[in-house]
Amino acid sequence: MAAFGKLSQALLRSGLVQTRRQLSATAGHEGQAKKWKMLTFFVAFPCLGLCFVSVYLKEQQHSHEQPEFVPYSHLRLRSKRFPWGDGNHSLFHNAHLNALPAGYEGHDE
Template structure:
């Protein structure tokens, strides 16, 4: 951990004139972007992963509270059967979220 601190953090702080002690050399170009990647981008990606996981968990809870099926004239109209399976389900049919013409599958 101390090598990481001395190699990446302290030189970056030195550029901002916030260093706790003097570290020789000034980071330029690729070294600066390497520090930005490890110190900024990696934590941001981790936070996005946590956010995505939490939203998936919320969707799982809401899945049980699915809206009741209402048969409208203009929805689920089939002029021609699908060329696969029994012709009722679309190619990417999900029985938990997609209803058929008669309602949700059990």
């Protein structure tokens, strides 16, 4: 029983020594963490904000007109019906931008 106690004490001490060594090794990296934190707040976030503003302003200038429908024979082929809805609309169908084989929806041409 005494041998088990001595063995457990030796293992415990060696584990504590390793933990102390690991903690002291990571103590030198606090400056690195502070540097990356400052870079995140003063470089990355402002860059993301500028990108957001740029995209927003471009979208405001963008024309929202419907593209002209040209009935090309190689586009909008339906060899098999879609398994949802009426079978003619794609899954992410946009009535303003995606034409059906006969043309845009709601237009009598």
